[in-house]
Amino acid sequence: MKTNIPERIAALREAMKQHRMDAYIIPSSDPHLSEYPASHWKSREWISGFDGSAGTVVITADKAGLWTDSRYFLQAAKQLEGSGIELYKMALPETPSIPDFLLHKLHEGQTVGLDGKTYSVTDARTLESKLKRKQIRLDVSSDLINEIWKDRPAIPANPLFEMPEELSGKSVHEKLDEICDCLHANGADGIILAALDEIAWTFNIRGTDVEYNPVVVSYAFVSDKENVLFIDPRKLTTETVEHLKKEGVILADYNKIQSYLIHLAKNSRIFVDTNKTNVALFNAIPSECTIIEGISPANHLKSVKNETELKGFRNAMEKDGVALTRFFIWLEKEMEAGHKVTEMSAAKKLTSLRSEQSQYIMDSFATICGYAAHGAIVHYEATPDTDTELKPENLLLIDSGAQYLDGTTDITRTIALGELSEAMKKDYTRVLKGTISLAKSKFPAGTRGSQLDILARKALWDSGLNYLHGTGHGIGHCLNVHEGPQSIRMEENPVPLKPGMVISDEPGLYRTDEYGIRIENLITVREDSETEFGTFLGFDTLTLCPIDTRPILIPMLSVRERTWLNKYHQMVYDKLSPYLNETEKEWLKNKTTEI
Numbered sequence: 001m002k003t004n005i006p007e008r009i010a011a012l013r014e015a016m017k018q019h020r021m022d023a024y025i026i027p028s029s030d031p032h033l034s035e036y037p038a039s040h041w042k043s044r045e046w047i048s049g050f051d052g053s054a055g056t057v058v059i060t061a062d063k064a065g066l067w068t069d070s071r072y073f074l075q076a077a078k079q080l081e082g083s084g085i086e087l088y089k090m091a092l093p094e095t096p097s098i099p100d101f102l103l104h105k106l107h108e109g110q111t112v113g114l115d116g117k118t119y120s121v122t123d124a125r126t127l128e129s130k131l132k133r134k135q136i137r138l139d140v141s142s143d144l145i146n147e148i149w150k151d152r153p154a155i156p157a158n159p160l161f162e163m164p165e166e167l168s169g170k171s172v173h174e175k176l177d178e179i180c181d182c183l184h185a186n187g188a189d190g191i192i193l194a195a196l197d198e199i200a201w202t203f204n205i206r207g208t209d210v211e212y213n214p215v216v217v218s219y220a221f222v223s224d225k226e227n228v229l230f231i232d233p234r235k236l237t238t239e240t241v242e243h244l245k246k247e248g249v250i251l252a253d254y255n256k257i258q259s260y261l262i263h264l265a266k267n268s269r270i271f272v273d274t275n276k277t278n279v280a281l282f283n284a285i286p287s288e289c290t291i292i293e294g295i296s297p298a299n300h301l302k303s304v305k306n307e308t309e310l311k312g313f314r315n316a317m318e319k320d321g322v323a324l325t326r327f328f329i330w331l332e333k334e335m336e337a338g339h340k341v342t343e344m345s346a347a348k349k350l351t352s353l354r355s356e357q358s359q360y361i362m363d364s365f366a367t368i369c370g371y372a373a374h375g376a377i378v379h380y381e382a383t384p385d386t387d388t389e390l391k392p393e394n395l396l397l398i399d400s401g402a403q404y405l406d407g408t409t410d411i412t413r414t415i416a417l418g419e420l421s422e423a424m425k426k427d428y429t430r431v432l433k434g435t436i437s438l439a440k441s442k443f444p445a446g447t448r449g450s451q452l453d454i455l456a457r458k459a460l461w462d463s464g465l466n467y468l469h470g471t472g473h474g475i476g477h478c479l480n481v482h483e484g485p486q487s488i489r490m491e492e493n494p495v496p497l498k499p500g501m502v503i504s505d506e507p508g509l510y511r512t513d514e515y516g517i518r519i520e521n522l523i524t525v526r527e528d529s530e531t532e533f534g535t536f537l538g539f540d541t542l543t544l545c546p547i548d549t550r551p552i553l554i555p556m557l558s559v560r561e562r563t564w565l566n567k568y569h570q571m572v573y574d575k576l577s578p579y580l581n582e583t584e585k586e587w588l589k590n591k592t593t594e595i
Contacts (some may be wrong), residue, residue: 230260365401373512410504
């Protein structure tokens with residue numbers, strides 16, 4: 001494909017001339033601003049040859065650049081060779097931002113173009129504001145890639161499947177009523193839903209349109225007057241159509257969303273999540289409508305799991321724990337026998353074992369299987385060029401997860417493949433102390449994730465160590481593995497943690513060119529106690545998988561930390577052993593022995 005890149009850039013420049021655009025921006029996103037776009041919207045990959053999950057290409061008349069973050073510096077440099085596209089390493093002092101680059105390259109009166117369906121309202125506003133400093137115009141009206149990508153894949157038309165109420169815990173009409181109640185509380189009477197996970201949750205539908213995320217390409221408009229699902233009719237069965245109609249849902253073609261918005265009543269009060277809505281949809285709303293901005297009510301509601309969903313999560317964790325137990329048994333046997341195991345073959349085996357579990361749909365993200373130095377690359381994904389054989393030494397970091405019909409999993413374990421240095425053990429124990437500290441924390445209702453983040457980092461900070469990613473992200477229920485609006489990270493997020501939220505607990509430490517350590521469980525917020533000072537909340541740990549005790553320096557753990565770990569391991573054994581044969585039980589018993 002690399003040999004075609006200069007031709008594609010030349011074709012884009014010709015289209016830019018015809019549309020009188022002096023620069024064109026191609027982001028990674030789709031019209032739903034998804035983390036993982038379907039092939040139809042992988043425009044940035046098509047124009048550049050770079051297939052990392054994050055990056056933006058900017059083309060001018062005489063310059064082409066790709067902006068990406070540190071996760072992809074090495075990969076991007078290799079994939080861009082011979083393309084004529086220069087790599088801009090984000091967050092480095094010498095690297096200009098995209099707006100600064102454009103302000104430097106362009107002159108007053110010139111035009112920057114992009115496809116408004118792939119840019120959020122928030123990002124478009126920010127870019128437009130910066131370009132105005134030099135009277136440079138932003139044109140969001142044209143998808144130039146579509147004009148030149150002749151063999152572009154079709155928009156997915158895979159059939160959807162319904163999430164039954166016995167797994168979702170609520171009917172479609174109940175969820176629509178809840179959304180409308182939230183709209184009223186915010187002074188609105190309608191909302192555009194463009195985020196695919198919000199739509200899937202609201203209408204109790206799931207699909208296979210997007211890799212790793214069981215969502216369905218669609219839009220929706222929810223209001224007092226009518227609830228419209230904009231979707232390709234080829235995705236629907238007769239039974240699904242009838243069921244949705246009974247739930248009060250009107251069906252319309254996927255491509256009709258903009259024309260629907262154009263004809264909204266002029267006195268409408270429309271709620272818009274500017275981070276989740278593309279600018280093309282926003283611009284279709286009549287100027288006479290009142291716009292109310294904020295975090296989508298569907299996003300808030302979806303983040304708080306009901307009892308049925310939480311039960312599903314626990315079921316999914318048991319299945320996942322069985323698959324992981326069998327995987328680690330297999331890995332130990334293969335290594336002891338001297339058989340060749342690589343990062344890619346290990347990841348493939350783990351997926352295979354998960355696929356044997358009931359209600360498995362797909363993995364929830366590409367498995368990160370990083371041996372030794374590769375473990376220090378936070379979002380490493382092995383390729384045939386980098387695939388490394390595992391050896392009986394150093395550490396192996398495996399971050400993986402699955403989508404089951406009753407829940408989503410995300411777990412990281414770092415295991416010793418041989419003898420470790422004292423420094424490795426100290427680092428591992430500090431990370432474990434962070435995982436435990438957050439898991440056993442107690443905090444008042446109204447607490448935000450940023451206020452708890454220090455608990456996961458303190459053991460590292462005390463030694464002058466740190467990690468640069470977030471500590472916790474929300475998890476969808478048979479939905480996206482990365483879900484908001486809640487988070488646990490150093491950066492401020494105004495959303496408080498509420499009972500029913502499921503979130504990751506994943507501190508880490510990364511020694512460049514040496515090894516990486518991350519220990520991740522999923523936890524759910526629960527009510528803990530009521531005192532004269534108010535309601536206090538805590539966490540229950542959901543993930544069921546042994547934490548490797550071989551790298552632990554036990555004297556570094558407090559009595560309370562050892563107690564937590566021993567109780568956790570007893571829970572893991574109690575929950576998983578009924579599904580295991582005698583050999584597997586013996587292995588698990590050994591791995592969960594008290595320390």
